[in-house]
Amino acid sequence: MPLYEYRCSSCGAQFEQLRRMQDAGAPVTCPKCQAPGAERLLSTISSHSGASAGQAESPCGAPGGACGSGRCPYQG
Numbered sequence: 001m002p003l004y005e006y007r008c009s010s011c012g013a014q015f016e017q018l019r020r021m022q023d024a025g026a027p028v029t030c031p032k033c034q035a036p037g038a039e040r041l042l043s044t045i046s047s048h049s050g051a052s053a054g055q056a057e058s059p060c061g062a063p064g065g066a067c068g069s070g071r072c073p074y075q076g
């Protein structure tokens, strides 16, 4: 099960919940103030995906793998 991050719009608390993917968009109750409707944060899902080519950040910080084109605007 993926881990999702939520933030309570009432008290501002952030918390994590393990949920099934089909439940990810369902309302969440804040564990702190019990307010319903905490919003999901787009987060940390792809922390370990170095496998997909073209999407990875270049070592120099150039977006979209521009560094690999041989004309890196960020270096040299």
Ligand SMILES: [Zn+2]
Residues within 6 Å of the ligand: 008, 009, 010, 011, 012, 013, 030, 031, 032, 033, 034, 035
């Ligand atoms: Zn709250």
